[in-house]
Ligand SMILES: NC(=O)C1=CN([C@@H]2O[C@H](COP(=O)(O)OP(=O)(O)OC[C@H]3O[C@@H](n4cnc5c(N)ncnc54)[C@H](O)[C@@H]3O)[C@@H](O)[C@H]2O)C=CC1
């Protein structure tokens with residue numbers, strides 16, 4: 001892989017700041033020129049957020065952070081840099097001026113990328129002495145997290161420059177897409193502009209509010225677009241007959257007044273065939289059903305991660321899912337016979353979700369704790385320790401855990417957990433959970449936990465009230481008659 005050794009950023013605003021963070025966190029030294037009196041504070045704040053985000057994003061060892069230097073002049077900033085990124089305001093005259101200055105001061109072999117959102121590279125390179133090294137490198141905000149860069153060459157950009165630019169993006173965690181022909185606003189902003197124009201009409205005509213409009217996006221196709229684009233999503237929506245059927249069914253609607261953008265493309269046979277063929281290639285041999293399954297796994301992962309958003313409160317569709325789950329728990333999952341306390345209680349029935357599977361192709365270890373934690377929560381609800389109870393200030397906290405991995409759980413496998421109460425008193429609750437493969441009944445893992453009843457506000461263990469103990473005692477008494485489970489009381493490293 002070809003690496004950037006030293007970067008220069010001209011302009012350190014929203015986008016320049018994002019580029020600076022992206023380079024620094026990839027271990028690349030960055031020199032910055034921005035005449036704004038508070039440029040260093042602004043960049044520092046963006047960098048701070050970027051570092052927080054990376055700490056959550058990956059546990060992989062990041063290289064030592066690159067060195068950040070603010071320079072007094074543009075010339076000093078670009079000296080010695082092999083990638084120079086221009087991110088000054090979107091004005092052609094200003095950008096031309098800045099790019100000409102960069103051109104005069106940069107190393108002859110330096111790559112010069114412009115962050116412009118829509119200006120043509122041919123127009124930008126007009127006054128440069130070495131226009132062949134200028135290209136558009138259009139990123140998306142926030143640059144340190146969103147990986148895409150549209151690489152667009154102008155009439156005078158060399159093919160070697162485009163290739164060199166594309167090669168240098170993967171080592172900083174980015175994906176370059178080469179846009180074959182230059183066009184104002186390239187691809188991404190063309191799509192966003194079209195959506196935005198339509199959205200502005202919908203607000204002006206009082207069809208919906210901005211909140212409704214945003215909800216329409218984020219609770220539906222926004223989720224789909226995060227993992228498959230427009231065309232692959234529509235291929236699936238064509239059912240078994242795929243893209244060609246989709247075009248035949250919905251193509252005619254393009255002629256109807258469904259948008260204000262009524263310069264409608266002629267969806268003739270040639271275009272249908274072109275899209276059909278490209279869509280076949282994109283599918284790369286995957287059937288519609290396989291694509292559906294991949295889409296569904298991705299959506300599950302996205303929805304589950306949104307459930308943990310906003311500091312665990314859930315965000316958007318994730319908050320909706322969280323609330324829905326809580327209502328299901330509160331309703332007790334429909335009609336249920338009271339648990340048979342004469343045996344370990346069957347409390348959780350689930351399937352191994354795609355987000356739970358690791359690089360070994362089976363359920364990863366922290367998900368076992370999640371299912372066992374859910375099992376403890378289910379037991380607590382059974383004895384009256386539910387959301388209302390916790391809101392009133394008391395709960396049970398787990399203070400010790402021992403998990404044993406006995407078998408494997410694969411993607412989509414049906415699993416269920418059971419709970420045996422080993423002992424309990426006013427404060428303590430000692431439980432033994434088993435995780436079973438539902439089809440065979442085999443035990444895949446066991447977990448032994450000690451929980452303490454707490455006053456959450458005071459932060460100390462206190463006796464559980466009678467309303468809880470009265471529900472717990474019959475279970476504990478019945479389970480006292482069960483044989484001690486194999487593995488209970490074991491510690492790590494014990495001889496069998
Ligand atoms: N904001 C966005 O969502 C996106 C913007 N872009 C593009 O990035 C470029 C920059 O936009 P923003 O960062 O949003 O603007 P911004 O206004 O946040 O930042 C521009 C920065 O350039 C500095 N500046 C002005 N004149 C300068 C000069 N002669 N030399 C060096 N620095 C100078 C300003 O002090 C400011 O800090 C534009 O071309 C824009 O189209 C691209 C993708 C997304």
Ligand SMILES: C[N+](C)(C)CC(=O)CC(=O)[O-]
Pocket residue numbers: 117139140141189192
């Ligand atoms: C609004 N904008 C045209 C500057 C947006 C972009 O260029 C890309 C983005 O991040 O949405």
